[in-house]
Amino acid sequence: MTKFQKFKGVLTGLIQLLFAVLIVLIPQEGYYLVFAILTLSLAVYGLKELIFYFSMARFMVDGRMTLYKGIILLDLGIFAGSLYDMPRFYVLLYLVGVHAFAGFVEVLRALEARKNKGHYKLKFAHGVFDVLIGVACFVYIKSPNTVAVIYAIGLFYSAILRIISSLRRTALIYIP
Amino acid sequence: MQEDFHYYATYCAAYIAGYSHAESLDIAYSAQFVDLCSKSLLSGIHAPLNAATTQLKLELMDTVTDIIGLQEITRIWSAFHFLPQDLYVNKKHRTKRFMYKYRLICGPNGDLLVDTVSLAKDKTLQAVGIAMHVLADTWAHRYFAGTPSLVMNSLSYDTFELIREGEEVREQKITFRHSASAPDDLENSIYTNTIYRSNENSIMNLGHGRCGHLPDYSFITYRYLPSWGEYKEIVKDNPSDYKHAFCQMIHALKYLRGDIGEFQKDTYDFEAISSWEEKIDEILKKRQLNACADWKQFALELSGQEICDFDVEKYLQEYRDASAEEKDMSFIGKFCAAAIAQKSMVTNRIFSSGNILAGFSKKILHFRKADK
Secondary structure: OOHHHHHHHHHHHHHHHHHHHHHHHOHHHHHHHHHHHHHHHHHHHHHHHHHHHHHOHHHOOOOHHHHHHHHHHHHHHHHHHHOOOOOHHHHHHHHHHHHHHHHHHHHHHHHHHHHOOOOOHHHHHHHHHHHHHHHHHHHOOOOHHHHHHHHHHHHHHHHHHHHHHHHOOOOOOOOO | OOHHHHHHHHHHHHHHHOOOHHHHHHHHHHHHHOOOOOHHHHHHOOOOHHHOOOOOHHHHHOOOOOHHHHHHHHHHHHHHOOOEOOOOOOOOOOOHHHHHHHOOEEOOOOHHHHHHHHHHOOOOHHHHHHHHHHHHHHHHOOOOEOOOOHHHHOEEEEEEEEEEEOOEEEEEEOEEEOOOOOOOEOOOOEEEOOOOOOOOOOHHHOOOHHHOOHHHOOOOEEEEEEOOOOOOOEEEEHHHHHHHHHHHHHHHHHHHHOOOOOOOOOOOOOHHHHHHHHHHHHHHHOOOOOOHHHHHHHHHHHHOOOOOOOOOOOOHHHHHHOOHHHHOOOHHHHHHHHHHHHHHHHHHHHHHOOOOOOOOOOOOOOOOHHHO
16 A cells, blocks of 8 residues: 555545544534535546546456446435435435445455455455444434434444554555 | 576676677676666665666555656656557557557567667667666566556456476466465466556556566466457467577677677577577476576576676665766766666657657757766
8 A cells, every 4th residue: 555545544534533423413414514525425436437437447358347336436426416405314314325335345345355365354344344334224214313323333433444454554565 | 577587698698699708797787787776776876866777665655646656657667677569559449548558568579679779789788788678578578568557457367377298288277366475386376466456557557566477487378368458368478488588689789799780670599599499498498486596507608607696786886986977987877877868768759659658858869978
């Protein structure tokens, strides 16, 4: 991991921590702030993937995976934007869904890393925990305050793991 | 390629081409020094940093792969280790972004190789050594690009080693792992490669990192599917490629010595090695991680002189001790001048082809004493 990647990882982790605190302290405004940033991030990331697909990856063996990834992320982002003025319950439902989905994607990435003989255990644990948090939120969906706390715990856990991953010493294998 | 070929085999090629023992040693030292001359090393001896011919792990870790960082990486790796084969190659229905990188794929017998060898003509032995490093790497590193790229430098599906057993060829699946310390396991075809990164410009996708050291071993033959290859497999026959590299080096060295009038592409001096062909084939095909001892023994048989082991420090103190006026005339000073000229030439050729990935460089219109 380069210094820049480490910096990005730590920064993202700190922002997640801030969101977790905001959701517990000022649930109403906190949700919408998280929501707005999530919408923007998903849409930008999805667009970036699509641009990469159309300019490079479509000429690559198995490059279509990039297309699917881009479409799904952009779609999630646009959908999130369209839910902005919905009641808090639905916003929460969506956030929890995205959190669980992100966990699922993390599990897939861990399995991919395992296939490529890379480090996968921490990533796998992170993904499984996110999915479990999503499930727990759905179980308590009728009690928004409980869901808020569970979701904040999930965010807090994700943030800590992200920071640990970023600061972990990794042997750089480099063979030009 | 590694020390066995860049140092010992280059010595042998130079000696066969007609250079003296001492001249051959200087050429071989310069050829191997290309793999060690990083900014960190140069800064330690207060030499010009733009003469760097390689980048260390830590230097790469500090490089942000924005366009400026990419240009810095591409200038070094394309000029010295992955010389582009055809900067003007065309492929229908491809975007400019794709073609920028596709045109940087390395391969032998390109126009830039002729330019590289010509640039070393009537120059120092250091320039000759650098040209030999570049030439040899065009064979070992073919099909990979000297710029970070997931699309150009990654492998898809499985890779197989083709192991000759008598008349039969057996296929053995290659397992890649990411162990920074464990040596490659030849018996079970387990090799270390870089970590998978889906980011197009990750440094893990530079050169043949995703393929591990396979291109660096002379004995290995393997088949794989490059990501840019439109589902067409490549069979990389290193023993044959390395032999071509060796014989092309002899042809180039004879030209640089003035024994022949022109350096021609796709020309190999097989005749010059006819007396030792069996011996050379044996070294090239021997399954081993490092062929230094065998090449060293062959060099001794050739010249009757003991070849000292490569010592990176050999000429560094001379440079440190030299006065400002003398530095240019020292061994390392001459190496730096030749390296800057090569980097400048390749960078400008890439830029002139309309490709921005290496940036641009000032043209060197006159040569200092150290260059001659």
